[in-house]
Amino acid sequence: MTIDEALELIKQATECLVIWRTDTGEILQVIGLPANAGGQDRASALNRMRDAAPGVPCASRFLVNPQNVTHETLEALCEEFRQHSRLVALRVAAAAKWARQPARELVAILETGDFPPGTGTTDAHWLVRRLFDFHWQELDDALTTRLWHLLYTNQLDRLGQLELRARLYGFERRQDEFVAMWMDQYHGRPVVGSTAMRVAGDLEITDPRVISDLVATIRAIIPFLSIRDAMVALGRIGPAAGEAAAQAIQAVVYDSSPWITALRDRVLRRIRTAPDQWCKCQACHQGLVHVDERNGPEVEECPTCYGLGYIELDDDRSRLRKVD
Ligand SMILES: [Zn+2]
Numbered sequence: 001m002t003i004d005e006a007l008e009l010i011k012q013a014t015e016c017l018v019i020w021r022t023d024t025g026e027i028l029q030v031i032g033l034p035a036n037a038g039g040q041d042r043a044s045a046l047n048r049m050r051d052a053a054p055g056v057p058c059a060s061r062f063l064v065n066p067q068n069v070t071h072e073t074l075e076a077l078c079e080e081f082r083q084h085s086r087l088v089a090l091r092v093a094a095a096a097k098w099a100r101q102p103a104r105e106l107v108a109i110l111e112t113g114d115f116p117p118g119t120g121t122t123d124a125h126w127l128v129r130r131l132f133d134f135h136w137q138e139l140d141d142a143l144t145t146r147l148w149h150l151l152y153t154n155q156l157d158r159l160g161q162l163e164l165r166a167r168l169y170g171f172e173r174r175q176d177e178f179v180a181m182w183m184d185q186y187h188g189r190p191v192v193g194s195t196a197m198r199v200a201g202d203l204e205i206t207d208p209r210v211i212s213d214l215v216a217t218i219r220a221i222i223p224f225l226s227i228r229d230a231m232v233a234l235g236r237i238g239p240a241a242g243e244a245a246a247q248a249i250q251a252v253v254y255d256s257s258p259w260i261t262a263l264r265d266r267v268l269r270r271i272r273t274a275p276d277q278w279c280k281c282q283a284c285h286q287g288l289v290h291v292d293e294r295n296g297p298e299v300e301e302c303p304t305c306y307g308l309g310y311i312e313l314d315d316d317r318s319r320l321r322k323v324d
Pocket of ligand 1: 281288308
């Protein structure tokens with residue numbers, strides 16, 4: 001609808017929810033709320049938003065003083081959504097390009113600070129993640145030397161520094177230095193960063209202080225994604241994670257989706273069985289695989305090993321292996 005058509009509907013309401021199509025900035029719908037609307041009324045308006053245009057990127061805003069809304073304020077909101085949508089598109093394109101660009105070009109972006117449109121120096125941690133997730137095989141001595149130089153010369157922002165340091169420790173298998181970084185940055189904290197948990201799993205860290213932090217993360221009241229990252233890290237660490245970790249997982253992670261239930265059960269078996277009952281998964285790199293998503297290449301947990309990097313030997317193979 002046009003801005004004037006929307007404005008007419010808005011003026012008739014005492015309060016309303018306006019729904020925009022974010023990529024074009026077009027107003028799709030104006031939902032009037034009853035006088036003295038409560039939480040229930042607003043929730044039901046938001047529910048109706050989902051049906052406004054299925055499959056189309058939408059955003060909404062409650063307007064609580066419709067009488068004060070003018071053509072100009074509506075036009076400004078349309079432009080705000082259009083601009084945000086353009087920024088998101090640029091960032092999606094940059095992330096897709098980073099997955100395909102040679103590692104040396106990504107390192108050069110970190111060195112020069114010359115980030116592509118839609119991204120900036122505060123995205124260094126994101127670029128570092130793409131670099132190690134997609135290009136670890138290209139990282140030779142010359143490139144890792146340049147990356148260490150970036151750290152020593154403090155050229156990245158704090159998040160970028162943390163991401164790069166953890167990733168380099170993981171890549172070069174520097175367990176002691178990684179544990180020292182963990183103690184400095186994460187020990188005793190209620191939430192540990194996902195990269196740190198990931199690298200703890202990559203390096204199969206057995207330091208009891210790191211394990212106790214991972215177990216505390218399982219038991220913390222935090223978003224499930226962090227609990228899941230901690231569970232995967234403990235599963236990758238294996239029996240050294242210990243029975244306390246297994247019990248924490250059992251107490252916290254209930255039967256939910258088939259993936260989560262299967263992951264939890266595998267993690268529990270991995271912690272409670274001998275290491276020689278398991279072998280390295282051949283389908284992934286450290287529990288991750290590359291997939292082509294609608295917006296470009298991404299990494300996700302390997303469907304063969306559920307992100308653990310190990311698969312369980314069946315009884316026959318296990319027996320054969322022991323005979324070997
Ligand atoms: Zn795998």
